[in-house]
Amino acid sequence: MAERVLVTGGAGYIGSHACKALAGAGYIPVTFDNFVTGWREAVQFGPMEEGDLRDRARLEEVMRKHEPVAVMHFAALSNVGEASRDPGLYWDNNVIGSLRLVEAMAACKIPNLVFSSTCATYGEHDGVMLDESCPQLPLNAYGASKRAVEDLIVNFAAAPDVDLNYVFFRYFNVAGADPEAEIGEFHRPETHLIPLALDAVRGRRDKLTIFGQDYPTPDGTCVRDYVHVTDLIAAHVLGLEHLRAGKGSDVFNLGTGRGFSVREVVEAVAKVTQEPVPAEDGPRRAGDCAALVSGSVKAADELGWAPDHSSLDEMISTAWAWHQRPGYKA
Ligand code: UFG
Secondary structure, eight states: OOOEEEEETTTSHHHHHHHHHHHHTTOEEEEEEOSSSOOGGGOOSSOEEEOOTTOHHHHHHHHHHHOOSEEEEOOOOOOHHHHHHOHHHHIIIIIIHHHHHHHHHHHHTOOEEEEEEEGGGTOOOTTOOBOTTSOOOOSSHHHHHHHHHHHHHHHHHHSTTOOOEEEEEEEOEEEOOOTTOSSOOOOSSOOOHHHHHHHHHTTSSSOEEEEOSOSSSTTSSOEEOEEEHHHHHHHHHHHHHHHHTTOOOEEEEEOOSOOEEHHHHHHHHHHHHTSOOOEEEEOOOTTOOSEEOBOOOHIIIIIOOOOTTOSHHHHHHHHHHHHHSTTOOO
């Protein structure tokens, strides 16, 4: 019988892509989601269990029912601007929720955890290409909440009576959509650059605002390392196999090592859609780092990861296909 993996946040953008990939790899993905930011329509690849991470009794009930071999933990609030305005929300949802999850895993003896972390845990390092050994000095409450979750998982894994191994993936900027357009990126409200630029092209918003033109980068706009969600999730399946092969806990950046400025992304959106992107210059957004680019090939070397789909064109064209599918309502 197929083994199960509990996917917290399985109704979200990245979690739903994980469910599809897990199903493709022969697992049954069990979505656990409170549907605050997730979408029921995205749960297409396995059972759905509604619940909040902060409800440990509900988590244990679901774990005992499905007996998963591992947990992939995506459920989190992830909006840098919102986190800067309301840090308590992020510490409560992301940190307390993750604490309850890890407690429930320990109680139910589930030994494998793949955790969705972020390059936002690194903060700003003055042009340094970020690798996994960079000090984690987050600039905002979102990054701080993710760093705290890493810390608590490390502490549990080191406890003598807990059998827990983990893989942390520190994501750079995730973009693109399922090439079959069954699922894609949707946030309420949308705050991410590529979907906002596509919305501007389609006239779903007046224009895109480019946040800040005076950063110490080649064209003055922020530089990010964009990675296709399909590639990102392929790494998660490799991470799961790494854990199940008994190779132990580890941490990996997931980025391509190539940075693009906001202006370069906007130009690429215009090229792919063959439409101008209505855009205006605006002030900096609180909490933004000038540049976040991965300087690591560890995931390639140790997991055999190859981010083959992460050209800007492929990320934008899959996102564009998702935006244009019939019934799009994000
Ligand atoms: N940007 C704009 N205008 C917009 C939206 C974004 O200029 O309307 C800029 C941002 O200032 C930033 C870049 O586009 O420089 C990318 O912004 P996103 O909001 O798309 O992504 P972030 O870099 O803020 O955040 C994302 C994820 C986080 C993750 C972070 C790591 O949302 O979860 O990447 O860089 F931590």
